[in-house]
Amino acid sequence: MIPMTLNEIARAVGASMHDVHDPEAPVTAPPAADSREVVPGGLFAATAGARADGHDHAAGAVAGGAVAVLASRPVGVPALVVEDVRLALGRLAGHLLARIRPTVIGLTGSVGKTTTKDLLAQVLERHAATVATDRSFNNELGLPLTVLRADAATRYLVLEMGAGRKGDLTYLTGIAPPRVGLVLNVGTAHVARMGTGPADVAEAKGELVEALPPDGFALLNADDPYVAGMAGRTRARILLYGRSPRAQVRAEAVRMDDRARTAFELVTPSGRAPVRLGLIGEHQVGNALAAAAAATALGLGAAEIAEGLNAARRRSAGRLEIVERPDGVTVVDDAYNASPESVRAGLRAVKALAGPRRTVAVLGAMGQQGDASRARHTEVGRLVADLRFDVLITVGAGDALAMAEAARSSDRGVAVHAAEDVAGALGLATALVGPGDVVFVKASSEVGLGACARALAGA
Numbered sequence: 001m002i003p004m005t006l007n008e009i010a011r012a013v014g015a016s017m018h019d020v021h022d023p024e025a026p027v028t029a030p031p032a033a034d035s036r037e038v039v040p041g042g043l044f045a046a047t048a049g050a051r052a053d054g055h056d057h058a059a060g061a062v063a064g065g066a067v068a069v070l071a072s073r074p075v076g077v078p079a080l081v082v083e084d085v086r087l088a089l090g091r092l093a094g095h096l097l098a099r100i101r102p103t104v105i106g107l108t109g110s111v112g113k114t115t116t117k118d119l120l121a122q123v124l125e126r127h128a129a130t131v132a133t134d135r136s137f138n139n140e141l142g143l144p145l146t147v148l149r150a151d152a153a154t155r156y157l158v159l160e161m162g163a164g165r166k167g168d169l170t171y172l173t174g175i176a177p178p179r180v181g182l183v184l185n186v187g188t189a190h191v192a193r194m195g196t197g198p199a200d201v202a203e204a205k206g207e208l209v210e211a212l213p214p215d216g217f218a219l220l221n222a223d224d225p226y227v228a229g230m231a232g233r234t235r236a237r238i239l240l241y242g243r244s245p246r247a248q249v250r251a252e253a254v255r256m257d258d259r260a261r262t263a264f265e266l267v268t269p270s271g272r273a274p275v276r277l278g279l280i281g282e283h284q285v286g287n288a289l290a291a292a293a294a295a296t297a298l299g300l301g302a303a304e305i306a307e308g309l310n311a312a313r314r315r316s317a318g319r320l321e322i323v324e325r326p327d328g329v330t331v332v333d334d335a336y337n338a339s340p341e342s343v344r345a346g347l348r349a350v351k352a353l354a355g356p357r358r359t360v361a362v363l364g365a366m367g368q369q370g371d372a373s374r375a376r377h378t379e380v381g382r383l384v385a386d387l388r389f390d391v392l393i394t395v396g397a398g399d400a401l402a403m404a405e406a407a408r409s410s411d412r413g414v415a416v417h418a419a420e421d422v423a424g425a426l427g428l429a430t431a432l433v434g435p436g437d438v439v440f441v442k443a444s445s446e447v448g449l450g451a452c453a454r455a456l457a458g459a
């Protein structure tokens, strides 16, 4: 963040000061919304979450080095008091951007945002100073926090933008107007909150390209009809990427090695270059092409992009994270979150990685699937069987059991076990996994299966 005084910040966000001894005190570090992540010289943004109210941690944050607290009520330590802390952070982010004007790249989609954002950041940061979203900080709180990490030297600001509901992207792009907008795919994540089907999801995600200026770029996935269909909703220039031959940024001669990593020839309007990814799974080709399209729009050449992609590694935890145990068991922790698309991609990647080795899938429910939930879980159970996993352990009651039923009723010989909870699944997996096996662990975040994956991995 560029240094600003408390006074400047208060003016920018319309705050009143309470218990502030020195209004000219400089704030030199970005804000944090978690008091344990406060950087000395920064602000602490007190927000009320589901489990805790940040205002209770105000004193601790100031003791830990925060210059002041951005709060919705006086807290007995230096505070900038506003009506709505999230809105104030958005205003402050807008104020900072008006001063430093980096190139903003906004990225949305149902699945793969964090993975692609991490790839793109690793391509761009070799070229110029880049700030990118940390973890999945993609909402009305996380996005301003990311923006506020930028400073005068920042050339590229890569922002993951989540669209839980219609209007979300209009709000986020209002804070940080993108010049480059990247739409990955329209899937089923959050569909229950957004409307009745993919057209509603597309309606919400297309807000990103509506926000682009005429001299900007909309990067659209040629392989996803809902995304390609967004072309009519933008004034920006359009660049299509994907596996389709009509995509301007595409992959030719895609192949996979025996560790499930893909290689291909990257084709862009400015040239071609060989890519060999370090990430596993065929779905990474699409993610890499999306990142390549954004880098192409920003003027990077094919060879430079390929070098960045080849050197890129997984940055965010719980997304196909591979742990090799000393006894030869491979644990693939994909328990960060789950949707039908990501479960399919993960199951396929694990089978490709395992080759002839024995495979065990530990799967919990996929959340927010609306009316189609049971059918979607049934499809996953069938896929586990069709891919010939040796063992399936499902976690929890309800729709998770549909996976077990579908796998059991297939004739593929999967050994199916249904655990009541995460502890039960860990017990079963510990007993059933033997040396040399590959174990895949995945569920929606609320299932809490990450703990099981970490325990299995021996962490």
Ligand SMILES: Nc1ncnc2c1ncn2[C@@H]1O[C@H](COP(=O)(O)OP(=O)(O)OP(=O)(O)O)[C@@H](O)[C@H]1O
Residues within 6 Å of the ligand: 109, 110, 111, 112, 113, 114, 115, 116, 136, 138, 162, 189, 283, 284, 286, 287, 318, 319, 320, 334, 336, 337, 341, 342, 343, 345, 346
């Ligand atoms: N292109 C893809 N197709 C299918 N699955 C994918 C794709 N890219 C990543 N995944 C898988 O989807 C899951 C979520 O990935 P990631 O965190 O990158 O997505 P996200 O869009 O940021 O999710 P969130 O909305 O939770 O922030 C992981 O299991 C990951 O391996």
Ligand SMILES: [Mg+2]
Residues within 6 Å of the ligand: 113, 114, 115, 135, 136, 138, 160
């Ligand atoms: Mg994410």
